[in-house]
Structures are given as C-alpha cells and as structure tokens.
Amino acid sequence: MKEKIGEQYIRLDLLSFEQAEMVLNYQKDHKEMKFGDIAVYLGFLDKDQIGNSIKE
Structure with missing residues (x-):
C-alpha cells in the first residue's frame, strides 16, 4: 500500500502525529486544499520543506 503524505511527513520528522491530525481535520472542511x-497555512511547514522533501 502506498504511504500517505501525512505519514511521509511524520516519518521524516517534519510533522508530529498531532499536527498531521490537525491538518486532516482542517482538510475535512477545505477539501480543495x-x-x-x-x-x-497552519504554520507547521514552510514551502521549502514541501518542495524539497516530498512531491505531492
């Protein structure tokens, strides 16, 4: 099974489990994001971390 993006950020120590949960909860009301x-947006990562670590 393919690893989900939140799991990748946790594995790379870029997000905590709690932060990933907060992102997922926010995404429930903002499915377009x-x-x-x-x-x-929530201040957990910066754009450089996303571009350099994981390709969505």
Missing part, C-alpha cells in the same frame, strides 16, 4: 498547503 492539498495536505501540504494546509500544513503551511
């Missing part, structure tokens, strides 16, 4: 964009 990608996981990484929400993590940036």
